[in-house]
Amino acid sequence: KAGVTQTPRYLIKTRGQQVTLSCSPISGHRSVSWYQQTPGQGLQFLFEYFSETQRNKGNFPGRFSGRQFSNSRSEMNVSTLELGDSALYLCASSLSSGAANEQYFGPGTRLTVT
Amino acid sequence: SQQGEEDPQALSIQEGENATMNCSYKTSINNLQWYRQNSGRGLVHLILIRSNEREKHSGRLRVTLDTSKKSSSLLITASRAADTASYFCATDPHTNAGNMLTFGGGTRLMVKP
Numbered sequence: 001k002a003g004v005t006q007t008p009r010y011l012i013k014t015r016g017q018q019v020t021l022s023c024s025p026i027s028g029h030r031s032v033s034w035y036q037q038t039p040g041q042g043l044q045f046l047f048e049y050f051s052e053t054q055r056n057k058g059n060f061p062g063r064f065s066g067r068q069f070s071n072s073r074s075e076m077n078v079s080t081l082e083l084g085d086s087a088l089y090l091c092a093s094s095l096s097s098g099a100a101n102e103q104y105f106g107p108g109t110r111l112t113v114t
Numbered sequence: 115s116q117q118g119e120e121d122p123q124a125l126s127i128q129e130g131e132n133a134t135m136n137c138s139y140k141t142s143i144n145n146l147q148w149y150r151q152n153s154g155r156g157l158v159h160l161i162l163i164r165s166n167e168r169e170k171h172s173g174r175l176r177v178t179l180d181t182s183k184k185s186s187s188l189l190i191t192a193s194r195a196a197d198t199a200s201y202f203c204a205t206d207p208h209t210n211a212g213n214m215l216t217f218g219g220g221t222r223l224m225v226k227p
Contacts, residue, residue, distance in 0.1 A: 110154075
Protein backbone atom coordinates (compact mmCIF):
# COMPACT_ATOMS: atom_id res chain seq x y z
CA LYS A 1 0.00 0.00 0.00
CA ALA A 2 1.29 3.45 -0.81
CA GLY A 3 1.91 5.69 2.17
CA VAL A 4 0.66 9.18 2.86
CA THR A 5 1.83 11.60 0.20
CA GLN A 6 2.14 15.34 0.54
CA THR A 7 2.71 17.88 -2.18
CA PRO A 8 4.67 19.97 -2.63
CA ARG A 9 7.57 18.87 -0.45
CA TYR A 10 9.16 22.31 -0.34
CA LEU A 11 7.68 25.74 -0.84
CA ILE A 12 8.95 29.28 -0.59
CA LYS A 13 6.41 32.08 -0.35
CA THR A 14 6.44 35.78 0.42
CA ARG A 15 4.64 37.46 3.30
CA GLY A 16 1.06 38.29 2.43
CA GLN A 17 0.69 35.51 -0.13
CA GLN A 18 -1.47 32.47 0.30
CA VAL A 19 -0.55 28.82 -0.02
CA THR A 20 -2.35 25.52 -0.53
CA LEU A 21 -0.86 22.22 0.60
CA SER A 22 -2.15 18.84 -0.43
CA CYS A 23 -2.32 15.49 1.33
CA SER A 24 -3.34 12.12 -0.09
CA PRO A 25 -4.09 9.58 2.64
CA ILE A 26 -3.45 5.87 2.55
CA SER A 27 -6.05 4.12 0.44
CA GLY A 28 -9.11 3.33 2.56
CA HIS A 29 -8.29 5.86 5.26
CA ARG A 30 -11.05 8.37 5.85
CA SER A 31 -9.50 10.65 8.46
CA VAL A 32 -6.85 13.24 7.69
CA SER A 33 -5.24 15.40 10.35
CA TRP A 34 -2.85 18.30 9.89
CA TYR A 35 -0.03 19.38 12.21
CA GLN A 36 2.40 22.26 12.22
CA GLN A 37 5.93 21.71 13.48
CA THR A 38 8.22 24.60 14.39
CA PRO A 39 11.39 24.71 16.52
CA GLY A 40 9.72 27.05 19.00
CA GLN A 41 6.25 25.54 19.40
CA GLY A 42 6.94 21.93 18.49
CA LEU A 43 4.20 19.81 16.97
CA GLN A 44 0.79 21.41 17.13
CA PHE A 45 -2.54 20.08 15.91
CA LEU A 46 -4.24 22.18 13.24
CA PHE A 47 -7.39 20.28 12.31
CA GLU A 48 -8.87 16.91 11.45
CA TYR A 49 -11.22 16.01 8.64
CA PHE A 50 -13.32 12.90 8.53
CA SER A 51 -15.80 12.09 5.77
CA GLU A 52 -15.44 15.61 4.37
CA THR A 53 -16.33 17.24 7.70
CA GLN A 54 -14.02 19.08 10.06
CA ARG A 55 -14.01 16.99 13.20
CA ASN A 56 -11.59 18.91 15.40
CA LYS A 57 -9.77 22.21 15.22
CA GLY A 58 -6.68 23.37 17.04
CA ASN A 59 -5.90 26.80 18.36
CA PHE A 60 -4.88 28.53 15.14
CA PRO A 61 -6.19 31.73 13.56
CA GLY A 62 -8.81 31.70 10.84
CA ARG A 63 -6.10 32.21 8.21
CA PHE A 64 -5.58 28.47 8.46
CA SER A 65 -8.32 26.47 6.80
CA GLY A 66 -8.75 23.10 5.23
CA ARG A 67 -11.10 20.82 3.40
CA GLN A 68 -11.48 17.20 2.49
CA PHE A 69 -12.75 15.78 -0.75
CA SER A 70 -14.95 12.76 -1.35
CA ASN A 71 -11.88 10.64 -2.14
CA SER A 72 -10.48 11.60 1.31
CA ARG A 73 -7.72 13.74 -0.12
CA SER A 74 -7.28 16.90 1.90
CA GLU A 75 -5.95 20.37 1.35
CA MET A 76 -5.00 23.04 3.79
CA ASN A 77 -4.80 26.69 2.96
CA VAL A 78 -2.99 29.50 4.70
CA SER A 79 -3.90 33.00 3.66
CA THR A 80 -2.00 36.24 4.27
CA LEU A 81 1.20 34.42 5.14
CA GLU A 82 3.34 35.65 8.01
CA LEU A 83 6.99 34.93 8.73
CA GLY A 84 5.91 32.82 11.71
CA ASP A 85 4.06 30.45 9.41
CA SER A 86 7.39 29.03 8.28
CA ALA A 87 7.21 25.44 9.42
CA LEU A 88 7.03 21.80 8.50
CA TYR A 89 3.40 20.92 7.83
CA LEU A 90 2.59 17.27 8.40
CA CYS A 91 -0.54 15.42 7.55
CA ALA A 92 -1.56 12.11 9.02
CA SER A 93 -4.16 9.64 7.89
CA SER A 94 -6.12 7.13 9.88
CA LEU A 95 -8.74 4.52 9.11
CA SER A 96 -11.38 6.28 11.15
CA SER A 97 -11.82 9.02 13.70
CA GLY A 98 -11.80 8.21 17.37
CA ALA A 99 -9.70 7.08 20.28
CA ALA A 100 -6.82 4.68 19.82
CA ASN A 101 -6.45 5.19 16.09
CA GLU A 102 -2.98 4.74 14.75
CA GLN A 103 -2.01 7.70 12.60
CA TYR A 104 0.32 7.41 9.63
CA PHE A 105 2.26 10.53 8.79
CA GLY A 106 3.40 11.85 5.45
CA PRO A 107 6.89 13.26 4.82
CA GLY A 108 5.68 16.82 5.30
CA THR A 109 5.75 20.06 3.34
CA ARG A 110 8.44 22.50 4.40
CA LEU A 111 7.10 26.02 3.98
CA THR A 112 9.44 28.98 4.13
CA VAL A 113 7.92 32.46 4.26
CA THR A 114 10.27 35.33 3.37
CA SER B 115 0.29 24.34 23.95
CA GLN B 116 1.92 20.98 24.56
CA GLN B 117 0.27 18.39 26.73
CA GLY B 118 3.43 16.48 27.48
CA GLU B 119 6.93 17.16 28.58
CA GLU B 120 9.73 14.81 27.67
CA ASP B 121 12.83 14.10 29.59
CA PRO B 122 15.63 14.27 28.77
CA GLN B 123 15.54 16.75 25.89
CA ALA B 124 18.67 15.16 24.47
CA LEU B 125 20.40 11.85 25.06
CA SER B 126 23.70 10.56 23.71
CA ILE B 127 24.67 6.91 24.14
CA GLN B 128 26.96 4.29 22.62
CA GLU B 129 25.69 1.62 20.29
CA GLY B 130 24.55 -1.41 22.26
CA GLU B 131 23.46 0.57 25.30
CA ASN B 132 19.84 1.03 26.35
CA ALA B 133 18.04 4.35 25.97
CA THR B 134 15.23 5.46 28.24
CA MET B 135 12.99 8.42 27.52
CA ASN B 136 10.26 9.72 29.78
CA CYS B 137 7.06 11.57 29.06
CA SER B 138 4.69 13.32 31.42
CA TYR B 139 1.27 14.64 30.54
CA LYS B 140 -1.39 16.73 32.21
CA THR B 141 -4.91 15.47 31.52
CA SER B 142 -6.67 12.12 31.48
CA ILE B 143 -6.04 10.20 28.29
CA ASN B 144 -7.51 7.44 26.16
CA ASN B 145 -4.13 6.27 24.99
CA LEU B 146 -0.53 7.33 24.58
CA GLN B 147 1.56 6.84 21.48
CA TRP B 148 5.25 7.10 20.73
CA TYR B 149 6.60 8.34 17.41
CA ARG B 150 10.05 8.63 15.88
CA GLN B 151 11.18 11.40 13.54
CA ASN B 152 14.37 11.42 11.53
CA SER B 153 15.90 14.82 10.73
CA GLY B 154 12.73 16.89 10.34
CA ARG B 155 10.96 14.35 8.19
CA GLY B 156 7.64 12.60 8.76
CA LEU B 157 6.81 10.81 11.96
CA VAL B 158 6.86 7.04 12.21
CA HIS B 159 4.44 5.39 14.60
CA LEU B 160 6.24 3.12 17.08
CA ILE B 161 3.75 1.91 19.63
CA LEU B 162 0.37 2.70 21.17
CA ILE B 163 -0.53 1.91 24.75
CA ARG B 164 -4.07 2.23 26.00
CA SER B 165 -4.95 3.85 29.31
CA ASN B 166 -5.87 0.48 30.83
CA GLU B 167 -2.51 -1.09 29.91
CA ARG B 168 0.61 -0.79 32.02
CA GLU B 169 3.30 -2.17 29.74
CA LYS B 170 3.72 -3.03 26.08
CA HIS B 171 6.53 -4.50 24.03
CA SER B 172 7.37 -4.29 20.36
CA GLY B 173 10.69 -5.75 19.27
CA ARG B 174 13.42 -3.78 21.07
CA LEU B 175 10.88 -1.26 22.39
CA ARG B 176 9.28 -1.38 25.79
CA VAL B 177 6.71 1.20 26.85
CA THR B 178 5.26 1.66 30.30
CA LEU B 179 2.33 3.79 31.33
CA ASP B 180 1.49 5.00 34.83
CA THR B 181 -1.81 6.84 34.69
CA SER B 182 -1.69 7.67 38.40
CA LYS B 183 1.51 9.63 37.80
CA LYS B 184 0.48 10.71 34.30
CA SER B 185 3.75 9.47 32.91
CA SER B 186 5.14 7.04 30.37
CA SER B 187 8.56 5.77 29.47
CA LEU B 188 10.05 4.38 26.27
CA LEU B 189 12.97 1.99 26.54
CA ILE B 190 15.00 1.07 23.48
CA THR B 191 17.24 -1.89 24.20
CA ALA B 192 20.52 -2.69 22.45
CA SER B 193 20.47 0.60 20.57
CA ARG B 194 21.84 0.95 17.05
CA ALA B 195 23.17 3.95 15.15
CA ALA B 196 20.00 3.79 13.04
CA ASP B 197 17.97 4.59 16.18
CA THR B 198 19.38 8.14 16.07
CA ALA B 199 16.28 10.32 15.80
CA SER B 200 13.87 12.44 17.79
CA TYR B 201 11.24 10.58 19.80
CA PHE B 202 7.88 12.08 20.69
CA CYS B 203 5.09 10.97 22.95
CA ALA B 204 1.59 11.92 21.93
CA THR B 205 -1.60 11.73 23.91
CA ASP B 206 -5.20 11.44 22.92
CA PRO B 207 -7.12 13.43 25.55
CA HIS B 208 -9.95 11.60 27.23
CA THR B 209 -12.53 14.18 26.20
CA ASN B 210 -11.57 14.07 22.56
CA ALA B 211 -13.73 12.12 20.15
CA GLY B 212 -11.46 12.48 17.15
CA ASN B 213 -7.87 11.99 16.12
CA MET B 214 -6.41 15.04 17.79
CA LEU B 215 -2.99 14.23 19.22
CA THR B 216 -1.09 16.45 21.61
CA PHE B 217 2.67 16.00 21.34
CA GLY B 218 5.45 16.42 23.83
CA GLY B 219 8.57 18.40 23.03
CA GLY B 220 10.55 15.31 22.08
CA THR B 221 13.82 13.69 23.05
CA ARG B 222 16.73 13.89 20.61
CA LEU B 223 18.57 10.58 20.76
CA MET B 224 22.04 10.17 19.33
CA VAL B 225 23.51 6.69 19.18
CA LYS B 226 27.25 6.72 18.51
CA PRO B 227 28.74 3.78 16.61
